[in-house]
Amino acid sequence: MEEKLRALKDELAVYMDLYYASAVLGWDQETNMPPGGAQARADQGATLSELAHRRITDDKVGRLLDDLKAYEESLDYDSDDASLIRITRREYEKRVKVPAELVAEIARAGALGIEAWKEARTKSEFSLFESALQKLIDLKMQYAECFAPYENIYDPLLDEFEPGVDYAQISAVFAGLKPELVKLVAAIGENLDAVDDGPVRGEFTDESQMAFGRIIAKDLGFDFERGRLDLSAHPFTTGFSHDDVRITTRTLQDFLPSCLMSIIHETGHALYEQGSNPAYYRTILAGGASMAIHESQSRFWENIIGRSRPFWEHYHPLLIEHFPQLEGVDRETFYRAINKSYPSFIRVEADEVTYGLHIILRFELENDLFNGRVKVGELPDVWNARFEEYLGIVPPDDAMGVLQDVHWSQALFGYFPDYLLGSIFSVQLWNKLKEELPGAVDQVRAGKFDEILGWHRQKVHRHGTKFTLPELSERAVGGPLDWQPYMNYLNAKFGELYGL
């Protein structure tokens, strides 16, 4: 078995190298590539994706998995070897259903789509993105069809980011949460002026924002010897091994929290990737398990830590140092300002309460798109109509509406719900963490994060891709995903802020 396992690992090493090389190409496209490079980059990405796909769906892999079946079953489910074989099998069985040419086509369309999206968003003209988006949706429809019969054509797309979690399950979670969110938004709406975000609006230089964000990322545990922070149109995290993890952000000169909270959010993703077990390097166990688990990490650091009073007890003086114009803004005023809740247009700038509605809108819309109930050409109107229904406001243009997110341009349909599932899970993790590490809040107050990070390393990071969200949830917090603690957290935090 030793030898078969070695052979499987050799195949995976090449697969992972190709995957990481694609990620380098993607990072470069977002941060450095000149406009002319788009077509060649699309071709290169398509080729790498196709070769990676061919590698993991090779008959040799299928045979090795068969040969290793008995060995896998003889092992503890949680063990490295059993998990490596299990996760490889899951990927093999999923990918073997999809033609390599389609994989290449989707990669190519994604690389070109992002350029079309950038232009469309800059000019706020949906029509400039429409044909690229139509093509992406057609291709992802073909992709989903490979998995027929399915209960919902949206399920195979969701499964790409959240293995083993389908539309019905997510719907059930959101169905419980949605009315509670609507109720809280309404209650806050009646007391909107209780919190003022004027202090974080003004004029903030890019340099100060980046310098301040860099210090915080480092304090939280981001290792700049094994990563970078850069600018891009849309903040993201990517990695080319646990030892080279890149995060990006963007700056708004008139709204301080945007850059800062993006950096903390992406740092959360990066800590997860940098915390991957080095022994898993070049195996399929390396990296993060699922996007909801990834978002549990990013949303944990962004919101539960970064938007908390204890955090700003420590960082308020450094804030004033970097932004002397905030001299007169005391700690509490600043804390309140970065937590003002109100209906706004941009998801990544949204407060914690309205955030969930941004996600549920996208989740429902994607489901309607792929089930043919909404056409691509109708998207701007449908977006605006639903936005008004959910948040009571109408985007002034498409850049502030349907064009705001990068995801669809890269063929990432089915990703959005994971932001909310991750937010929900982050609160369960935090509650458990406080139980097991009673001094956690005081540590945040002291600007000490190593034990909190260590807890996440132990409970989440070290497992790599071993477990699905339900499996990891059992192991980390002793029960399934549960939206109630999340809602309790929001009600408590915002009830206090708004005197509800």
Next chain:
Amino acid sequence: MEEKLRALKDELAVYMDLYYASAVLGWDQETNMPPGGAQARADQGATLSELAHRRITDDKVGRLLDDLKAYEESLDYDSDDASLIRITRREYEKRVKVPAELVAEIARAGALGIEAWKEARTKSEFSLFESALQKLIDLKMQYAECFAPYENIYDPLLDEFEPGVDYAQISAVFAGLKPELVKLVAAIGENLDAVDDGPVRGEFTDESQMAFGRIIAKDLGFDFERGRLDLSAHPFTTGFSHDDVRITTRTLQDFLPSCLMSIIHETGHALYEQGSNPAYYRTILAGGASMAIHESQSRFWENIIGRSRPFWEHYHPLLIEHFPQLEGVDRETFYRAINKSYPSFIRVEADEVTYGLHIILRFELENDLFNGRVKVGELPDVWNARFEEYLGIVPPDDAMGVLQDVHWSQALFGYFPDYLLGSIFSVQLWNKLKEELPGAVDQVRAGKFDEILGWHRQKVHRHGTKFTLPELSERAVGGPLDWQPYMNYLNAKFGELYGL
């Protein structure tokens, strides 16, 4: 035949995508990669190199080449189809001799070697680079052995950069040139104070240097929509298609010509790459033909144009705008300053006269290394001894001596002679250009470069990789490579400068 040719092009497209993807990884390593990323980058590069190698040495390619033989012979030698088949055959026959594992090993050792070199150069400690260099030489020895029997083990290495040109041929050229260079260096040496480079020594900010260089690159024809300019430890050019060509430079705050001339040099390479025929994209005909031809382009723009009086007639006012401290330095004084000739340590900063000796030293040393006459451990001493013999000065440390160039750390043995061959050829091109475009010098004087670039596009760039140096030389200047015009150019230029 249509169908076979299509099939061959499909194989080449994947090969080229892998080649370009490797180049993206290499560029990122030099410009952006955090230190931790080295091991993973080495693995990724090794995998891409191995897959590219396997692609072009696949039996399928061999069979297609056999099937296409008669078709190729029915065509004009210079035609696109015949050239595509011929160059593919040349690559196939060369690469099929080398095991894929060795290709991967060399790529891996090169990616790790560059990190070892960076540290060694920074600390000026050859011992930190020694074991990486030993490994690289051992691997390249194995590589060369794949081509036995050879006349000289150095030949297969030279052939990588200059197809069809071997040690004996290059030796013959250098044997003619060397005594002439030595004579000119000696003559200048007796009149060293005739030219003063004091004016270009001082304090020059990075920002001004880069801003000025950027304008010049653009004026020469570098298309920033299809390329970038960045900083790296050692200036270089790379490309990921004709539409995405990256150049880098470095700045010395106390010596103005370094950054500026590097930018012009790399712009020369980039113009060649950006000028590749778009119809050759994703075929083996895309890009530059050989490194000597590449250097004929870079050295042409750097020296013949960038270090000429007419050039500075146009740029002197802009120079003063960017560097007000040079207000009192008139055009002629500046022209003389950037052409001061004297024995110096660093090849890339060397004047045109001594430059050739820097190259000949390396050429002879590489030949001795691979023929076992010099051991790796002896390199610093041998370097310093020969440097004193050739240039009359002894490097004060290894960073200024044997560690100065990046090439060996990336397994690029056999590249150096191409700088001098290219310099020689650049003068033949210039002489021919002036014949066919009598207003060329006046155009330089007016800061107009489009016709000069157009001539190079027509004579050199549009051919892509079709021709070897001897073939291209016949077609572009109507005769073989000839060092005499180069020596005449140097004697005339420096004779006048030094009143010889």
